[in-house]
Amino acid sequence: MHQVGGAVLQQFLNADGGGHRGPRIDCGQGHRAAFVDYRDKVVLTVLAPVAVQRAYYHCAPCARGLIPKDRDLDIIGTTFSPGVRRLMGRVGGKEAFDEGRRDLETLAGVVVKTKAVERVAEALGAQVEAMAIQERARALSGTVVPLQAAPTLYIAIDGTGVPVVPHETVGRPGKDPTGPAKTREVKLGCVFTQTSVDEQGRPVRDEDSTTYVGAIEPAEAFGRRIYAEAVRRGITRAERVIVLGDGAPWIWGIADEHFPGAIQIVDLYHAREHLADLGKLVYGATSAAAKAWAAARRQDLDAGDVERVAAAMGRLRPRQRDAQEAVRKARSYFETNAPRMRYARFRRQGLFVGSGVVEAGCKTIVGHRLKQSGMRWTVRGANAIIALRCADLSGRWEEFWEARAVG
Ligand SMILES: [Zn+2]
Numbered sequence: 552m553h554q555v556g557g558a559v560l561q562q563f564l565n566a567d568g569g570g571h572r573g574p575r576i577d578c579g580q581g582h583r584a585a586f587v588d589y590r591d592k593v594v595l596t597v598l599a600p601v602a603v604q605r606a607y608y609h610c611a612p613c614a615r616g617l618i619p620k621d622r623d624l625d626i627i628g629t630t631f632s633p634g635v636r637r638l639m640g641r642v643g644g645k646e647a648f649d650e651g652r653r654d655l656e657t658l659a660g661v662v663v664k665t666k667a668v669e670r671v672a673e674a675l676g677a678q679v680e681a682m683a684i685q686e687r688a689r690a691l692s693g694t695v696v697p698l699q700a701a702p703t704l705y706i707a708i709d710g711t712g713v714p715v716v717p718h719e720t721v722g723r724p725g726k727d728p729t730g731p732a733k734t735r736e737v738k739l740g741c742v743f744t745q746t747s748v749d750e751q752g753r754p755v756r757d758e759d760s761t762t763y764v765g766a767i768e769p770a771e772a773f774g775r776r777i778y779a780e781a782v783r784r785g786i787t788r789a790e791r792v793i794v795l796g797d798g799a800p801w802i803w804g805i806a807d808e809h810f811p812g813a814i815q816i817v818d819l820y821h822a823r824e825h826l827a828d829l830g831k832l833v834y835g836a837t838s839a840a841a842k843a844w845a846a847a848r849r850q851d852l853d854a855g856d857v858e859r860v861a862a863a864m865g866r867l868r869p870r871q872r873d874a875q876e877a878v879r880k881a882r883s884y885f886e887t888n889a890p891r892m893r894y895a896r897f898r899r900q901g902l903f904v905g906s907g908v909v910e911a912g913c914k915t916i917v918g919h920r921l922k923q924s925g926m927r928w929t930v931r932g933a934n935a936i937i938a939l940r941c942a943d944l945s946g947r948w949e950e951f952w953e954a955r956a957v958g
Contacts, residue, residue, distance in 0.1 A: 557599025569604040570620030576608055584610035584617045594624075596632040597659060625955075629671075635661055636671050637952065643672025644939035647923060669932075676935025679942050679951055683764070683776075690779035701744030701757060703902075704789035706781055706810065707909035708740045708796045711917050713767065716927045735930060737917050737937060738801075739765035740777035741909045742784045748901040756908070762945035763912050765937050767930050770801040778809040786810075795906040797821040798884055803891075817891040818906035823849055826860070829881045833869045855895035861885050916940045 569589045578584040590607045593600050603624070608617040618627075625633045638659060642651030648669040655661045655668070689695040712734030725732035743761040745754050764780045766773065786792060792813040796802035798821060806815050826848045827841075834841035844863075851859040864882040869875055885892070897904050920940060921933055928936075942948050 554599055557596065557601055560596060560598050561601035561603075564601060564624070565604045567620070569606045570618075570623065571606040572608075572619055576617070576619065578608075578610035578613055578615075578617055580610070580613055582610050582612045584608040584613075587616075590618070592621075592626070592630065594626055594630055594632050595635050595661070595663065597634045597638065597661060631663070631667070631671060635663070636675065639663065639668050639671040640675035640939060641948075643668045644676070644936060644943055645920070647926070648672070672939065673932055673935040676937070676939040677931075678955070679938040680766075680934065682951065682954060683938065686783065687775060687779040690782040691775065695779075695782055701746050701760070701785070701789065703745040703754075703791045703793070704781065704784065704786055705743050705745065705793045705795060705903060705908075706740060706777060706806075706813070707743070707906045708738070708777065708794070708802045708805065709906060709909040709913050710736045710738050710799060710801075711913040713737050713917060713921045713933050714927055715933070716929055719928075719930050735767045735933075737765055737767050737913075737921075737933070738770070738773040739763065739909060739913050739916060740773070740780065741912050742777075742780050743908060744784070744789075745903070752898075752901055754901050754903045756903070759946065761908060761912075762947070763916060763941040765912075765916060765941055766934050767937075768934075770805060774805040774809050777805065781810070791902075793902055795903065795909070797906065798825075798888055814897070814902070815891045816897055816902070816904055817888045819852070819892075819894055819904040820907070822852055822885075822888075822892060825881055825884060826852065829864070829867075829877060832874050832877050833867050852892065853894055855893040855897075857885050857889040857892045861889075912944070916944055 571586065571589075574586050575583040576586075585608060587607045587609050589604050591602045591604055594603050603620070603626070605618045605620040608619070609615075610617060621627045629636065631639065638655055638661060639651070642654050645651065646654070649665045651668045651672070652663060652665045655663060686695065713736075714733060715735045717731075719735055720732040723732040723735075741761050741763045744757045746757055747755050749755055762780060762784065764776050766776065768776075781792075792810055794802070794806040794810055794813045794815050795818060796806070796815075797818050803815060806813060823845075827845045830841035830845035830848075831838075834844060848860050848863055851857075851863070861882050864878055864885070867878050869878060894904050916937065917940075920936060921928060942951055
């Protein structure tokens, strides 16, 4: 069946006799390129490999060849049809490249090399990112048309490590002070909206309202990335803006710079974890006193009484040095973030107080695809796949292909 279809397709693709446009054509740089001859290229399509006949032109001043038909068919510099590349990008974004190769063969009868899946998927990811860069420029210059705005818009930000090849961590200290870093941090952000609360007054996230952006990059660059996404999602028309994150200072730096006036909320579950960890460290991991202390502080925290939490920490008198240091650090964490921990008030306002959405995003977008055993990424490769996955999870995969077809 595929073979028959392939033969028909081959006839169809060559019905133009090779796309001859006359003896001379415009080269695009102001010269005239001359027709030389017809050149075949075997292109792998979803049906079968087909030999495509193309008129070849040469521009002497540019010293380069030109094949107008390759542009029409979207096969410049590749022997895979757009349909096959789309499949390769799809599987390469979803699973390990070798598994993707096997799925292509089993499900679509398309036989390619693992390395080709990798190359094509990463090239598509780079194109997704190139489009995002243009979009960002429009957002930052105020010329983007925002999507429908909702009254309440959330921006949740988190970071997660990805294992990288050794040269990507040269000069970067690792978590373990005795060795070099083995991972690089992916910064991930999501934007979602909320229009209502349920009967209990708890916030309800708007269905399908979550979009994602992410990359391995410095906080300044990521700040522009998440800001542009928020603009695209209608932040300028939102009545309330909330930034959710853990205690990482870079997140609040971005919030202050790009989202002034937003309500900043430290993820409640991170804050609780700090309490539980500290209780264990001071009173012993399995002790009842540790549990009781953490439970009492949790109540203070739920009430938004951060001062009481900090005061209780001030009364802790551990003997061990490391525990003393941990108490000091935890106290400083709660004091620094106190305005971001007024949980009782946030709840009264019907707001989310947890950053679970972005943490789930970290697992889905990054963890499941980039942190499988044995994987070691280059930053470029990881960013390409992250771009693909963010587009997919944001429901923008089709949009990407439509924009490509127009461009
Ligand atoms: Zn030229």
